[in-house]
Amino acid sequence: MDVICHSVDVEIPTTAAEPMLWSGWGDPARAAELPEPVRRLLGDLLGVRAPDTPAAALGEVRLPGPALPAPVVAGLEDAVGAGHVRRDHEARVRHTRGKSTPDLLRIRAGDGSDAPDAVVLPGSHDEVLAVLRICAAHRVAVVPFGGGTSVVGGLAADRRGFAGVVALDVSRLNRLVSVDAESMVAELEPGLRAPQAERLLAGHGFTLGHFPQSYEYATLGGFAAARSSGQASAGYGRFDDMVVGMTVATPRGTLELGRAPKSAAGPDLRQVILGSEGAFGVITSLRLRVRRVPAERLYEGWRFASFAEGTAALRRLAQDGPVPTVLRLSDETETMVGLARPDELGGLAADAGCLAVAGYEGEPGETRARRDAAAAVLAGLGGTCLGPGPGESWARGRYSAPYLRDSLLGAGATVETLETAGFWSALPGLYDAVRLSLQGSLGSPLVMCHVSHVYGTGASLYFTVVTAQSADPLGQWETAKKAANEAIVAAGGTISHHHGVGRDHRDAYAAEIGELGVEILRGIKDRLDPDGILNPGVLIAG
Numbered sequence: 334m335d336v337i338c339h340s341v342d343v344e345i346p347t348t349a350a351e352p353m354l355w356s357g358w359g360d361p362a363r364a365a366e367l368p369e370p371v372r373r374l375l376g377d378l379l380g381v382r383a384p385d386t387p388a389a390a391l392g393e394v395r396l397p398g399p400a401l402p403a404p405v406v407a408g409l410e411d412a413v414g415a416g417h418v419r420r421d422h423e424a425r426v427r428h429t430r431g432k433s434t435p436d437l438l439r440i441r442a443g444d445g446s447d448a449p450d451a452v453v454l455p456g457s458h459d460e461v462l463a464v465l466r467i468c469a470a471h472r473v474a475v476v477p478f479g480g481g482t483s484v485v486g487g488l489a490a491d492r493r494g495f496a497g498v499v500a501l502d503v504s505r506l507n508r509l510v511s512v513d514a515e516s517m518v519a520e521l522e523p524g525l526r527a528p529q530a531e532r533l534l535a536g537h538g539f540t541l542g543h544f545p546q547s548y549e550y551a552t553l554g555g556f557a558a559a560r561s562s563g564q565a566s567a568g569y570g571r572f573d574d575m576v577v578g579m580t581v582a583t584p585r586g587t588l589e590l591g592r593a594p595k596s597a598a599g600p601d602l603r604q605v606i607l608g609s610e611g612a613f614g615v616i617t618s619l620r621l622r623v624r625r626v627p628a629e630r631l632y633e634g635w636r637f638a639s640f641a642e643g644t645a646a647l648r649r650l651a652q653d654g655p656v657p658t659v660l661r662l663s664d665e666t667e668t669m670v671g672l673a674r675p676d677e678l679g680g681l682a683a684d685a686g687c688l689a690v691a692g693y694e695g696e697p698g699e700t701r702a703r704r705d706a707a708a709a710v711l712a713g714l715g716g717t718c719l720g721p722g723p724g725e726s727w728a729r730g731r732y733s734a735p736y737l738r739d740s741l742l743g744a745g746a747t748v749e750t751l752e753t754a755g756f757w758s759a760l761p762g763l764y765d766a767v768r769l770s771l772q773g774s775l776g777s778p779l780v781m782c783h784v785s786h787v788y789g790t791g792a793s794l795y796f797t798v799v800t801a802q803s804a805d806p807l808g809q810w811e812t813a814k815k816a817a818n819e820a821i822v823a824a825g826g827t828i829s830h831h832h833g834v835g836r837d838h839r840d841a842y843a844a845e846i847g848e849l850g851v852e853i854l855r856g857i858k859d860r861l862d863p864d865g866i867l868n869p870g871v872l873i874a875g
């Protein structure tokens with residue numbers, strides 16, 4: 334390969350502006366209006382028109398009247414300290430639902446009907462146990478709350494049959510407890526947001542290597558509870574691969590799980606908690622496998638003539654190696670939109686092909702050798718190396734898409750993402766089925782897709798949809814999402830590769846694991862949470 338790749342200085346954020354925008358994503362200072370040419374183009378291409386009603390202000394969000402009985406409030410204040418039980422309007426709004434597009438549409442319309450009655454902030458494992466005891470005794474539902482970035486309805490408890498709902502916010506559990514440098518295992522508390530965790534670990538020369546798009550605001554507990562996967566998962570693995578042990582508070586007491594790197598001592602109960610989305614217990618501590626901070630990062634772009642050709646090349650690398658740390662491939666539409674500059678949108682290049690990004694992180698000699706060997710494979714399978722430019726600009730801009738979503742919502746477009754995974758042999762069918770379902774239900778939306786995570790046996794597909802908001806944008810998206818879910822199931826994909834189940838995927842998940850599977854989950858929940866107070870309605874039906 335004659336393209337020169339140099340180590341790129343991609344800043345890994347180690348702080349996030351607090352608090353996050355209550356009605357959208359991220360740092361409020363970064364909220365931006367759409368440039369006029371983009372607005373015009375959205376109008377011309379998709380018929381997007383500015384909405385008639387402006388978004389509600391924080392004080393205008395309508396909340397249910399506070400329902401917590403006085404003895405519960407007193408008990409909670411006694412358990413965690415009066416200052417750590419918040420019942421004010423702002424705290425309740427900030428803990429209402431997550432950050433999916435329907436969540437944002439509802440809160441921007443002033444609908445706070447899923448708000449908790451109180452936000453409780455325990456400062457230790459024992460305080461979490463105490464909160465669970467009090468809530469179980471008074472039949473109060475508890476929603477474990479991490480970064481609040483769920484996009485599957487994981488934070489909207491069903492309050493029917495309960496005396497009230499509290500959000501159990503773990504943000505005070507935010508310590509790096511210990512680092513076992515010899516074993517490369519760190520114990521961290523679940524309320525650490527990813528940038529805070531990276532900053533603490535960097536002090537010891539380590540990284541988790543977990544960089545999902547929600548990196549700036551999501552927490553370690555949320556990653557474990559929802560089986561998150563980061564953009565560098567090809568190299569560092571999914572979050573559930575990193576969890577070697579954990580402590581879990583349940584209404585029945587404490588679970589301590591994981592005492593060796595691998596074990597043949599029966600079924601692995603860590604797997605029961607990973608992905609349980611707060612319905613079985615509250616994760617209060619995590620023992621995580623860490624990696625050394627890489628000395629070098631190389632990112633570069635590749636062009637393939639078609640999505641099928643690019644997918645075949647990614648498969649070859651995933652199966653036969655060498656495996657890059659980051660490996661992703663955009664389809665033709667995503668490539669075309671991604672290459673367009675907002676001020677140059679008139680010049681969308683229809684023959685841009687498909688852009689792949691390959692990134693390599695590690696020690697200088699090893700990284701370059703891995704890059705050269707992978708580059709030879711990609712070139713041999715039809716790829717053209719575009720050099721570091723596209724890879725580095727992807728790496729620099731990789732946390733900005735959620736900000737753009739807010740701007741588009743404000744301009745009258747619905748933008749949402751959905752994802753699935755399947756075996757390589759099923760992937761083309763899955764891709765076609767989801768696209769067709771979205772096109773069928775939304776008329777002529779923009780549907781973009783990329784291969785986001787690769788494995789030897791298959792890959793995940795991540796779709797982004799942009800469409801003009803109808804008069805009922807929530808109903809419009811509900812119909813489209815239902816059609817996409819059905820298409821995923823029919824084409825043999827999983828209902829989620831990394832967003833989780835929540836309430837939005839609950840029925841499709843039940844169909845995926847079957848009646849007996851649901852019974853097993855129900856049995857586990859009944860044992861750990863006999864009063865059913867933990868996140869009712871999330872993961873399995875209440």
Ligand SMILES: Cc1cc2nc3c(=O)[nH]c(=O)nc-3n(C[C@H](O)[C@H](O)[C@H](O)COP(=O)(O)OP(=O)(O)OC[C@H]3O[C@@H](n4cnc5c(N)ncnc54)[C@H](O)[C@@H]3O)c2cc1C
Nearest residue numbers: 479480481482483487545546547552554555561562611616
């Ligand atoms: C813009 C955007 C981009 C995203 N990109 C990605 C991505 O690239 N990869 C990815 O995997 N996901 C992504 N997500 C989804 C989301 O960030 C992940 O699901 C993440 O794991 C949630 O973490 P959190 O701390 O925000 O958890 P929350 O949203 O607060 O909670 C998620 C679920 O876990 C439960 N929970 C939280 N903390 C605990 C705990 N300590 N114990 C028990 N249960 C708990 C909650 O009750 C809830 O059901 C994205 C979301 C957004 C909004």
